Amino acid sequence: MTYTSNWDKFDHWLNTRNQGQDEFIQAVREIAADVQPIINVHEEYKHHRVLYRLAEPDRIITFKVVWQNDNGELRINRGWRVQQSNVLGPYKGGLRFHPTVNESILKFLAFEQCFKNALTGLPLGGGKGGSDFNPKHCSDAEIMRFCQAFMTELNRHVGPQTDVPAGDINVGQREIGYLYGQYRRLANEFGGTITGKPLEFGGSLVREEATGYGVIYFTENVMSAADDKLTDKRINISGAGNVALYAAQKAISHGAIVTTLSNSKGTLHIKEGLESTDLNMIISNKESDNALKDAADEGVGEWLARATPWAIPCDIAMPCATQNEILLQDAQRIIDNKVQYVVEGANMPLSEDAAELLHASDLVYIPGKASNAGGVAMSGFEMSQNAQFEPLSFGVLDQKLKDTMAHIHSQCWEDGFAADSDQVNYSRGANVAAFRRLADAIVAQGY
Numbered sequence: 001m002t003y004t005s006n007w008d009k010f011d012h013w014l015n016t017r018n019q020g021q022d023e024f025i026q027a028v029r030e031i032a033a034d035v036q037p038i039i040n041v042h043e044e045y046k047h048h049r050v051l052y053r054l055a056e057p058d059r060i061i062t063f064k065v066v067w068q069n070d071n072g073e074l075r076i077n078r079g080w081r082v083q084q085s086n087v088l089g090p091y092k093g094g095l096r097f098h099p100t101v102n103e104s105i106l107k108f109l110a111f112e113q114c115f116k117n118a119l120t121g122l123p124l125g126g127g128k129g130g131s132d133f134n135p136k137h138c139s140d141a142e143i144m145r146f147c148q149a150f151m152t153e154l155n156r157h158v159g160p161q162t163d164v165p166a167g168d169i170n171v172g173q174r175e176i177g178y179l180y181g182q183y184r185r186l187a188n189e190f191g192g193t194i195t196g197k198p199l200e201f202g203g204s205l206v207r208e209e210a211t212g213y214g215v216i217y218f219t220e221n222v223m224s225a226a227d228d229k230l231t232d233k234r235i236n237i238s239g240a241g242n243v244a245l246y247a248a249q250k251a252i253s254h255g256a257i258v259t260t261l262s263n264s265k266g267t268l269h270i271k272e273g274l275e276s277t278d279l280n281m282i283i284s285n286k287e288s289d290n291a292l293k294d295a296a297d298e299g300v301g302e303w304l305a306r307a308t309p310w311a312i313p314c315d316i317a318m319p320c321a322t323q324n325e326i327l328l329q330d331a332q333r334i335i336d337n338k339v340q341y342v343v344e345g346a347n348m349p350l351s352e353d354a355a356e357l358l359h360a361s362d363l364v365y366i367p368g369k370a371s372n373a374g375g376v377a378m379s380g381f382e383m384s385q386n387a388q389f390e391p392l393s394f395g396v397l398d399q400k401l402k403d404t405m406a407h408i409h410s411q412c413w414e415d416g417f418a419a420d421s422d423q424v425n426y427s428r429g430a431n432v433a434a435f436r437r438l439a440d441a442i443v444a445q446g447y
Contacts, residue, residue, distance in 0.1 A: 006036065006039070006040065006046075007032070007033075007036050010032060010036075010051060010052070011029070011032075013052065014028055014029070014032075014055060017056075018104075018107075020104070021103065021104035021107060021108075022104060023104045023105050023107075023108040023323060023324075023348070024104045024105075024107040024108040024111065026108070026348065026352050027108040027111050027112055027348055028055050028108075028111060029352075030348075030352075030355065030427075030431075031111075031115065031431045031435070032051060032055075034427070034428045034431040034432055034435075035051065035431055035432060035435040036051075038432060038435065038436070038439075039051060039439075042439075044443045045439050045443070048439075048442055048443050048447060050435075050438070050439040050442045050443070053085075053442060054084075054085060054111070054114065054435075054438060054439075054442075055111065057082050057083060057084045057085075057107060057110065058083045058084065058085060058086060058091075059083050060080065060081075060082050060083075060103065060107070061080065061081040061082075061083070061129075061154075061157050062078065062079070062080050062103075063078075063079045063080075063153040063154070064076060064077075064078065064079075064153070065077040065078065065079045065131060065133070065146065065149050065150050065153060066149060067142070067145045067146045067148075067149040068145055069138075069142050070139055070141060070142055075146075077131050077132055077133045077146070078131060078132055079129070079130070079131045079150050079153060079154065080101070080103060080106050080129055080130060080131070081127065081128075081129035081154060081157055081158075081163070081165075082103075082106045082107050082109075082110040082127055082128050082129060083110075083125075083127045083157075083163060084107075084110035084111055084113065084114050084125070084126045084127055084128070085114045085125050085126050085438065086125035087125065087438060087441040087442050087445060088114075088117065088118060088123055088124060088125050088437070088438065088441055089117075089122070089123035089124045089125050090124065090125055090159075090160070090161055090162055090163055090164055091125045091126065091127030091162070091163035091164070092113065092117055092124040092125060092126065092127060092163075092164050092166070092376060092379065092380070093109065093110055093113040093117075093126055093127040093128040093129070093165070093166065093376075094109075094128060094129075094130075094165065094166045094167055094168030094171065094196075095128075095129045095130045095131075095165050095166070095167065095168055095171045095175075095179070096109075096128070096129075096130035096131075096168040096169045096170065096171060097130055097131050097133045097134070097135055097169070097170040097171055097175070098130070098132070098133075098134065098169050098170055099132050099133075099134040100132075101130045101131060101132045102132070105323070106128045106129060106130060107128075108323070108347075108348065109128040109347055110126055110127050110128035111126070112126075112347055112348065112368075112369055113126035113127065113128055113376070114126030114434075114438060115369045115430070115431065115434035115435070115438070116368075116369040116370075116372075116373045116376060116434070117373075117376055118433075118434040118435075118437040118438050119369065119370060119373055119408045119411060119412075119430060119433060119434045119437075120373055120376060120377045120380065120404055120407075120408065121404070121407060122376075122377065122380040124376065124380055127163055127165075128168075129154070129165060130168065130171075131146075131150060133146055133150075135170050135175075136170075136289075140174075143174070143175065143178065144178045147175055147178035147179045147182065148178060148181075148182040150179065151178075151179045151182035151183050151186070152182060152186065155182070155183050155186045155187060158183070158193055158194075159187075159191070159193055160191045160192050160193055160383070160386075160387070164192065164193060164194065164195060164379070164383060165179075165193075165194050165195075166194065166195040166196045166375075166376075166379050167196040169241070169322075171196075172196075172242075173196065173197070173198045173203070173208075176194055176196045176197055176198070177197065177198055177201075179194060180193070180194045180197055180201070190202075191386070192382070192383045192386030192387060195207070195379035195382045195383060196379065196382075197382075202382070202385075202386050203382065204378060204381060204382035204385055204391070204392075204397065205391075205392070205393065205394040205397055206378055206394055206397040206398055206401060207375075207378050207379070207382060208242055208246070209242070209246040209249070209250075210246075210374045210375045210377065210378035210401055211242065211243045211246070211247075211345070211372050211374050211375030211378075212242060212243045212244065212245065212246025212247035212248070212249070212250060212320070212345065212374075213246055213247070213250045213374060213398070213401060214371070214372065214373060214374015214375065214377065214378075214401055214404075214405050215243065215247045215250075215318065215320070215343060215345045215371050215372055215374065216230070216247055216250040216251050216254065217250075217374070217401065217402050217405040217406070218343070218366065218370060218371040218374075218405045218408065218409055219316070219318075219341070219343050219366070219371065220254070221405060221406055221409035222341065222343075222364060222366060222409065222426070223341075225409070225413060225424075226364070228340075230251065230254050230255060230256045231254070231255035231256065232255060232256070232257060233256050233257065233315040233316055233340075234256075234257045234259050234273075234313075234314040234315045234316070235248075235251055235256050235257065235258050235259065235314060235315065235316040235317075235318055236259055236260040236309040236310070236312055236314040236316070236317050236318065237251075237258060237260055237261055237262075237309070237318045237320055237345070238260070238261075238262045238267075238308065238309050238310075238318070238319045238320055238321045238325060238346075238349075239261065239262060239263070239319070239320035239321035239322075239345065239346065240261050240262065240263045240282070240286065240291060240292055240321075241286070241320070241321075242286075243320040243345045243346065243372065243375075244261055244262075244318075244320035244321070244345065245261070245279070245282065245283050245286060247318060247320055247345055248261065248274060248279055249276070249279055249283070252273075252274065252275075252276055252279065253276070256316075257272075257273035258270070258273060258274040258279075259271065259273060259274070259309075259312065259314060260309035260312060260314075261274070261282070261292055262292070262307075262308060262309050262321065263290065263292055263321075265290055265292075265293065265305065265306070266292070266293070266303060266304050266305040266306055266307050267292075267303075267304045267307045267308060267309050267312075268292040268293070268295060268296055268300070268301050268302075268303060268304075269301050269302045269303075269304055269309075269312060270300065270301035270302075271301070271302070274300070274301070275300075278295060278300045281295065281298070281300075282295050282300075308325070308330065310326060310330035310331075310333050310334055311330075311333050311337075312337075313337045313338075313339075314337070314339060315339065315340050315341070316339065316340065316341045316342075316343060317334050317339050317341070317342045317343070318342075318343050318344075318345055319342075319344055319345060319346050319349035319350070320345030320346050320349075321346055321349065322346055322349065323346065323347055323348045323349060324348065324349065324350070324351045325346065325349045326349055326350045326351065326354050327351050327353075327354055328351060328353045328354050328357060330354060331350070331353075331354035331355075331357045331358050332357065334358070334363070335357070335358070335361050335363070339363055340363055340364065341363060341364045341365075341366065342358060342363060342364070342365045342366065343366040343371050344366060344367055344368035344371055344372060345368065345371065345372050346368055346372070347368050347369075347372070348368065349368065359425075359427070364426070365426065365427060366426050366427075367426060367427045367430050367431075369430050369431075369434065370408050370409070370412050370426060370429075370430040373404070373405070373408055374401050374404065374405060377400075377401060377404040377405075378397065378401060381397060381400060408430075411429065411430075411433035412424075412426045412429035412430045412433060413426075413429060414429065414433070415428070415429040415430075415432040415433045415436075416428055416429025416430075416432075417429075
């Protein structure tokens with residue numbers, strides 16, 4: 001086969017090797033399009049085939065998870081750990097328990113994690129893992145037994161200098177505690193092998209809030225660079241997990257007007273803006289099946305069943321739920337409503353055609369690999385605290401988070417200008433800055 005360009009050759013290789021893995025292909029293509037010009041002028045990058053090596057996981061571990069429900073019946077799930085790249089440090093990335101989890105989603109998340117972790121400046125590689133286990137409607141004892149069975153299989157592949165998992169969707173402090181307890185028993189050691197632990201045994205302050213807070217800190221850096229400010233800006237946030245809730249909390253405390261939160265069942269619309277006391281009520285009730293509708297029933301805003309936030313006018317759209325949640329028609333509504341900024345709190349929340357449409361518009365688009373890197377940065381700080389047996393205060397960690405987000409912003413700004421434009425492209429800046437760090441590490445370490 002004859003190729004018209006290096007891009008065509010890479011794209012054919014990518015699609016041939018990963019057939020049916022649409023999420024992974026989408027993630028790789030988005031980054032590859034920005035970094036191909038960099039590769040074309042660096043012979044060492046071409047010689048070492050850095051993009052191909054980054055797009056191929058170091059290994060994918062797949063295993064059976066057998067556990068017992070409360071009726072004594074055996075259940076069988078599938079578990080994965082995708083160890084994408086460790087050229088910068090031990091593999092680092094969360095575990096996700098959800099019935100939609102599959103290899104393609106975990107590969108996309110692990111690939112994105114490599115670039116996100118590179119932007120933090122910390123010595124962290126990229127990985128991701130999880131299971132198609134659905135913890136909804138399971139008892140606490142069932143979740144414990146599942147976590148113990150999962151870690152029994154995973155433990156031989158992780159460790160403080162090898163692979164350090166963390167939480168993700170449906171894996172919070174409870175699940176992390178059960179996973180860590182089983183690891184400790186099997187490994188006969190107390191080390192920083194998992195982050196997101198409860199404070200009582202090695203967890204870190206600010207960890208629960210870090211991703212959401214970091215999204216707002218990054219947004220403020222973006223707005224400051226544009227001689228703008230967050231005060232009185234109307235923000236539509238999607239999601240009702242930690243990222244969404246703590247982004248809302250920090251935004252409100254900095255003078256913004258948060259007008260929506262959402263989940264898979266619908267959207268809570270608060271036209272006049274969410275009050276801190278009402279948000280705290282939602283946070284305290286976040287484990288409920290529908291904390292947002294419960295809040296609406298208590299008089300907090302209007303519940304819009306089966307609706308998303310994207311048709312509602314705002315200044316800032318902040319998708320904080322899941323991948324591909326903003327589709328082409330949503331992107332068009334955002335443009336029609338003259339939204340000024342789209343700031344991703346989730347990983348790859350835009351479908352491919354939605355991303356293309358927003359990139360071609362005049363609004364400022366901030367990719368999640370930059371704006372939601374606060375969570376993994378705080379995980380890195382937790383690893384450091386565990387290694388030194390020295391917990392840090394909330395204030396110290398919060399300042400370290402602010403500094404990290406400012407550092408990421410400066411990298412994106414520096415690499416975000418194209419030769420023919422005087423407007424920064426944050427997506428390009430994030431991709432190029434992270435790629436350079438990863439590529440240089442690959443070249444330096446040889447093959």
